[in-house]
Amino acid sequence: MKIVHTDVLVIGGGLAGLRLAIGAKRRGHDAIILSLVPAKRSHSKAAQGGMQASLGNVAKGQGDNEDVHFEDTVRGSDWGADQEVVRMFVNTAPKAVRELAAWGVPWSRVRKGDRTVIINGQKVTITERDEAQGLVAQRDFGGTKKWRTCYAADGTGHAMINAVADQAIADSIPVHERMEALALIHDGNRCYGAVVRDLITGEVSAYVATATAVCTGGAGRVYRTTTNAVICEGIGHALALETGASALGNMEAIQFHPTGIFPAGILVTEGCRGDGGLLKDVDGHRFMPDYEPEKKELASRDVVSRRMEEHIKKGKGHQSRFGTHLWLDITLLGEKHIHTNLREVWDICHYFLGVDPVKEMIPVRPAQHYTMGGVRTDASGQSPTLKGLFSAGEASCWDMHGFNRLGGNSVAETVVAGMIVGESVADYCDAIANAPTVPMGLVREFVEREQAKLAQFTKAGGKEDASVIKGEMQDLMTAKVGIFRTGADLEEAVDKLQKLLVRSRAIGLRSPTLGANPELVTAYRVQRMLKVALTVAYGAAVRTESRGAHFREDHPRRNDAEWLKRTLATWKGESDTLPTLAYEPLDVGRMELPPGWRGYGAKDYLDHPDTPARQQAVEAIRAQHANDRFAMQAALMPYEHLLPPVLRGRNERIDEKF
């Protein structure tokens, strides 16, 4: 049996995994990254529009700071987020942008003086300050009070992962490409690494590590229509789930992005709307102001997606031979702007639609986009129930997004969580007590178990077809666990997914070899994907309220009195067909921003009984520290002790000079 030993095993070579590994390595711990694909091909690359950080360099960002970013994020989450984690995040995001700037990310920069922009369909002249010349620029995004989204044209994730992957190469961090983790090795209390399969040779080996980090991104491919890359199959979620010890948090919270191109589902960035693009219906009418007079096209994604589907239901969609869609109009932004700041959008429209967005409207319809839920961790990024298991980025439920994340906050989370959790992992490895006394018998047992499972596919003569089951799962999720959900649909989905899971245990292969074999890969992944899909559908069926992206037509109100809590899903037994759900309450008494109206979307919600008292206490503290926002924040909800010491401290701005 081949065994590879390392201090830190990072599963996933996207931005979160890369940054986490760099942090651990710079603290003196060896790290190995496992990646299904070359690191730079990870889905982080697809982030287009930008990364939120409250630098406040542009005129429309003046007055921005951590407090504003914090409130936008908590409102965006529909109060589902962990507010301490949001604080850690917003305070680190500016440092992350500046670190990336030093590592070579070609952030778009501010030009001083007058420039014409499109706001609310009108040409407006903005004057940028002289002292902002050459600093990192920000654009507008949905659900934000200030222009806060830092960007490199519309290839932000691309530019970021180029820089971070190159730093990992500079730091001599090995990326074992085309390697897939099949199981986490653990004894129910502690994680010791993973069983790993080489996708080229089929060889199965063990990677034994002091700390293991799941940074595998989202689970979008459990849906049929998704913006996600084909590798975003939620396998990292499944690895954690299958331990039976670590939990997945809030899996029912799935985001649908308003502007997937129709019908392919490929993303065009929110930056299109942030820069002034409009949503239009079959009559060419701009409909969003009718529904959301305040934020219009730039309400949060969950709200805009729902309004679009609502409008389609009213018969206002455009009928094409592929089905019904709406239009995104960016023609008003002009050729120069599109060719400079939205060039990837232009490419996508050109190649996939044969549309020139300078002259024509883009057919769009909401598509699955983001998995808010994930491996439940504490503020340090470690599983509270399985020692030595960490998670960062989209794969995690850290939990800064709650039930809806804001555009620009996910690519920001990847690097910020990578920075923070990288330090936590290093601390964990530093502690002598954590030096692993690896139970080698356990390692062997796990490897042999996975080998037996693989052999089952090739030898047992099962009759089920893996790709047929996968297709049925994807169709079911898109049809029944989508933007608008009902109890009846969800129960049907749960029932059918359970049946698919049972069928998936009898998958056989037409091409039964253990080496490089795409059919075998589909076979073992689809079993895991079904478990993840069940956490989504079952969590949604049980949650009888609407919160953020989780919208129940039969329970349309947010219900803080009963549902201000995080769903925790575990998978107890190998033969189970349903996850076991438990709930972790969110403590209103400790919230810096008690629950209220988001400023967009539905205005009616049921209050938590503790909210009025906390609201009163918060107002008193605010009045007492009215002149010092830092003292006010510290009195409301201290969080800085949760940050690694190297990442603490205020952020300098033009208007807040050191």
Add this chain to the structure above:
Amino acid sequence: MASAPQSHRKLRFHILRYNPAKADDEPRIQTYELEEAPGMTLFIALTEIREKQDPSLQFDFVCRAGICGSCGMMINGRPSLACRSVTQSFPDDIWLAPLPVFELIGDLSVNTGKWMRGMSEKLETWVHMKQEELDFKRIEAPMDPALAEEIYELDRCIECGCCVAGCGTARMREDFVGAVALNKIARFRLDPRDDRTDEDFYELVGDDNGVFGCMSLLGCHDVCPKQLPLQTQIAFLRRKMVAQGTKG
């Protein structure tokens, strides 16, 4: 309103099959027939062939949106990204082969990742920072906005390998770094955050495996799916490296 059943073309995909891991395998062309669908890309077509006809067929897709660079292959003789190639733009017969130069994994899948990592290690394709200890709490250093755009332009490379596959020199000279690498050197040369000088860059690419190996056939420029200005960049870099080399 009932519409007449649409008749679609029958496409024939002729795919170069070979699995080097199988001792008795021989390279061969295998043909698959598939009915064309509206808006069909090679991503959709190959996925359907694998799901319905031949589960052993190997190929690579990740983003399927033309941004990750995984799916470079020879399409009717030309290196291109398969995911954004629509079948509509091809005749009924479509010939697919793996990119040359790179290590073959199987069928249409090649190990561009390994090649690119090797190239990056050799040419140190990262910013060599002037200062190691920067304080990220402080306002970032300003950069000329036009320069940032110029750097981004070159940074758009997706390491798909099409330029290497389309390169005459790379076919003759195993260690030639390729346009992908020369473009990266041009990119870091532009970047004020990188403190390397032309003397340093000359050490990296000032020979026949570097910029002087280029025969100016410029297949790289013609096939680059991101339309990077490779012709200009290689010419410019060569001039700078000549100047450096003749300094004595």
